[in-house]
Amino acid sequence: xxxxxVIVGRPNVGKSSxxxxxxxxxxxxxxxxxxxxxxxKAVEVEWGGLSFDVVDTGxxxxxxxxxxxxxxxxxxxxxxxxxLCCWCGRDDGNGRRGHARRSVGAA
Numbered sequence: 001x002x003x004x005x006v007i008v009g010r011p012n013v014g015k016s017s018x019x020x021x022x023x024x025x026x027x028x029x030x031x032x033x034x035x036x037x038x039x040x041k042a043v044e045v046e047w048g049g050l051s052f053d054v055v056d057t058g059x060x061x062x063x064x065x066x067x068x069x070x071x072x073x074x075x076x077x078x079x080x081x082x083x084l085c086c087w088c089g090r091d092d093g094n095g096r097r098g099h100a101r102r103s104v105g106a107a
Contacts, residue, residue: 002044003052006078009088011059018088019043019056028056040078055082 007015016028019041027043041056055078058071079085 003083004042004055004078004081005045005052005084005086006055006057006075006082007086007088008057008075008079009059013059013088015059015088016056018086019054022047022054040074052083 007018009015019028020026022045023043028041039058042053043056045052045054057075057078059068059075
C-alpha cells in the first residue's frame with residue numbers, strides 16, 4: 001500500500017488545485033465557489049521519484065449545517081488513515097492566516 005498524503009483545510013483555499021498540480025493534470029473539480037468537493041478522492045501521484053496517493057478532501061469547518069458537518073467528518077476520516085497531512089490555508093486579507101481553532105486530528 002502506498003503512503004497517503006491527505007490535503008485538508010477550510011473551504012475554497014485551493015486543496016483541489018494543489019491535488020491537480022501534484023497529479024500534473026486535472027483530476028479534481030475546481031470552482032470559484034465553495035462546497036464543490038464533498039467526498040474524499042484519492043489520486044496516485046509520482047513526484048520527485050516517489051509514488052504515493054494524495055487524498056483531496058472537502059472543506060473542514062468547526063461547525064456548520066448538516067451537509068458541512070458530513071463533509072468535515074469525511075476530512076477527519078481521511079486524516080485517520082493519513083501518513084502525512086498537508087493543511088492548506090490562505091491569508092484572510094487582514095494579514096491573518098486561516099487556521100483551525102481546534103485540531104482536526106493527527107495522523
